[in-house]
Amino acid sequence: MNRFAIGHALIQTRxxxxxxxxxxxxxxxxxxxxxxxKAHNALxxxxxxxFLELFNPKxxxxxxxxxxxxxxxxxxFHPAMVNRFLYYLNSPEGLNDYALDSINPAQAMININYIKHQGAKLGKTINMSKTLATGQKQTWWTAVP
Incomplete structure (x- = not known):
């Protein structure tokens, strides 16, 4: 059973x-x-x-x-997320990361718990949000290896 699929690939640029x-x-x-x-990313x-995400970590x-x-x-406070940011800060430009999305988003936490049980080490789940140019608020969460 496929629990995850590539949600997006990150292409870093300064x-x-x-x-x-x-x-x-x-x-x-x-x-x-x-x-x-003001953007630090584009899709x-x-x-x-x-999607592909073009992003500037700085x-x-x-x-x-x-x-x-x-x-x-x-x-x-968030060692996995900070380590990930420092990785971005010190990485060269180009394709350097990806994000997995849960297949069946409603089952995301079940899928995360499954891969943890299989031995994956993940940092704390972090809730995130962004107000879009349309004024709409977009929310998501992330768990960083």
Missing amino acids: RLEQAVENFRALGFTVTYRTDAA IYLQDGS PINLPDSLLTTVFQLLRP
Whole structure:
């Protein structure tokens, strides 16, 4: 039984606007979920509902060393999420991660518990949200290995 499918693949860039222009020039439809001037990601939806996410892990202009220090201070609260962010901060541009979505979203926690029982180590479940450009609030949660 398939419990998960690729929800989206993450393509990291430090120049989001340029990446969006490049993908549009290739014929892709690229959308921002928020104001393009403030966005740190943009999405390319595929026919099956999954998407590519172009993202800048460092949307504010601060030295990497300062961001690293701040996130290391936050590590005790969410170690898996902080480790993931530090991985992004220190990774080269390009395809570098993916997210799995639960097949049958209503069964997500059952599926998460199943893979934990099989030996997967996951950090705390973190509830997240974002207000879209339309004013609609989008919510989701994540559990980071």
